[in-house]
Amino acid sequence: MFRKRLKTQISSMPASAITPETIFLDRRRWIAGAAAAGLAGWSARPGFAAPALPSLEAVKNARYTVDAAPTAYEDITSYNNFYEFGTGKDDPQRNAHSLRTRPWSVTISGEVESPGTYTLEDLLKPHPLEERVYRMRCVERWSMVIPWVGFPLGDLVRRFRPTSKAKYVAFKTLYDPKQMPGQRAGWLRWPYVEGLRIDEAMHPLALLAVGLYGRVLPNQDGAPLRLVVPWKYGFKGIKSIVAIRFTERQPPTAWNMAAPDEYGFYANVNPAVDHPRWSQASERRIGASLFAATQPTLPFNGYADDVAALYRGMDLRRWF
Ligand SMILES: Nc1nc2c(c(=O)[nH]1)N[C@H]1C(S)=C(S)[C@@H](COP(=O)(O)O)O[C@H]1N2
Numbered sequence: 001m002f003r004k005r006l007k008t009q010i011s012s013m014p015a016s017a018i019t020p021e022t023i024f025l026d027r028r029r030w031i032a033g034a035a036a037a038g039l040a041g042w043s044a045r046p047g048f049a050a051p052a053l054p055s056l057e058a059v060k061n062a063r064y065t066v067d068a069a070p071t072a073y074e075d076i077t078s079y080n081n082f083y084e085f086g087t088g089k090d091d092p093q094r095n096a097h098s099l100r101t102r103p104w105s106v107t108i109s110g111e112v113e114s115p116g117t118y119t120l121e122d123l124l125k126p127h128p129l130e131e132r133v134y135r136m137r138c139v140e141r142w143s144m145v146i147p148w149v150g151f152p153l154g155d156l157v158r159r160f161r162p163t164s165k166a167k168y169v170a171f172k173t174l175y176d177p178k179q180m181p182g183q184r185a186g187w188l189r190w191p192y193v194e195g196l197r198i199d200e201a202m203h204p205l206a207l208l209a210v211g212l213y214g215r216v217l218p219n220q221d222g223a224p225l226r227l228v229v230p231w232k233y234g235f236k237g238i239k240s241i242v243a244i245r246f247t248e249r250q251p252p253t254a255w256n257m258a259a260p261d262e263y264g265f266y267a268n269v270n271p272a273v274d275h276p277r278w279s280q281a282s283e284r285r286i287g288a289s290l291f292a293a294t295q296p297t298l299p300f301n302g303y304a305d306d307v308a309a310l311y312r313g314m315d316l317r318r319w320f
């Protein structure tokens with residue numbers, strides 16, 4: 001039924017033609033003249049210029065808010081991990097402009113009844129967008145509070161009707177060293193890959209994000225489509241996804257392949273299980289004063305009530 005084998009159209013458009021008006025989502029989701037609109041609700045530093053990214057229509061989900069101020073937009077978009085554009089925190093902001101995020105399509109394959117290649121518009125059409133404010137925690141001991149715009153990954157999974165053999169979901173980032181110059185270096189095995197157990201993927205907290213702070217994702221944050229799993233370390237949140245595969249076996253993951261003793265498949269935020277080279281007991285909130293004390297890290301990044309049951313009976317030291 002959903003079998004639409006749409007060939008990935010590699011854009012031959014000149015860069016000058018790709019403007020915010022070259023819209024890749026359903027037009028109804030966009031608010032015209034977004035760049036000129038005010039920045040209501042933004043925590044921006046004085047003098048910070050609004051990015052020229054289109055706004056997204058999303059309903060605030062009151063279930064997912066955080067009792068802390070959101071991290072400033074300019075911190076969320078200038079302090080990044082995206083090794084396809086360099087290993088420095090400010091490299092993605094400077095270099096990710098070479099990524100073309102439209103047209104974009106995602107290949108769905110493996111243990112599903114409706115495999116195929118779907119355009120981003122196809123994927124988004126049936127799913128109303130929500131704004132959800134999540135705590136985010138990197139394995140490097142820094143954290144942020146981010147108002148994401150997206151839709152539950154589980155909604156997409158259900159739509160493709162996984163077979164009874166689908167025990168895991170594997171994700172893959174674009175591989176194109178021309179657009180992603182970091183892929184010419186051997187920092188990781190490319191393309192970046194990640195995965196979830198199917199019950200984790202179905203959990204209502206797992207989000208596919210297309211925006212933040214009410215606007216389309218900037219490239220450095222994983223445009224046009226990235227995973228957000230707030231109870232896990234940041235490296236599970238794979239960016240710029242081009243393929244989703246349903247598998248019977250646990251799929252390989254980028255950081256686990258690079259350093260298996262340091263980065264596990266599960267990567268649940270856990271203050272009681274240290275990284276081999278540093279403690280995970282505390283974290284530093286990005287943007288907070290340099291003099292602000294670090295704060296204690298919470299089990300499952302504060303989402304234990306929601307997700308701890310997924311891991312009942314598992315030794316979380318072994319399955320780190
Ligand atoms: N494709 C890809 N996805 C990625 C990464 C990456 O290098 N490449 N870095 C991961 C890591 S380590 C973190 S902490 C988060 C950072 O997301 P942010 O830059 O939007 O905060 O993205 C994750 N997703």
Ligand SMILES: [Mo]
Pocket residue numbers: 081138139140233234235
């Ligand atoms: Mo990270």
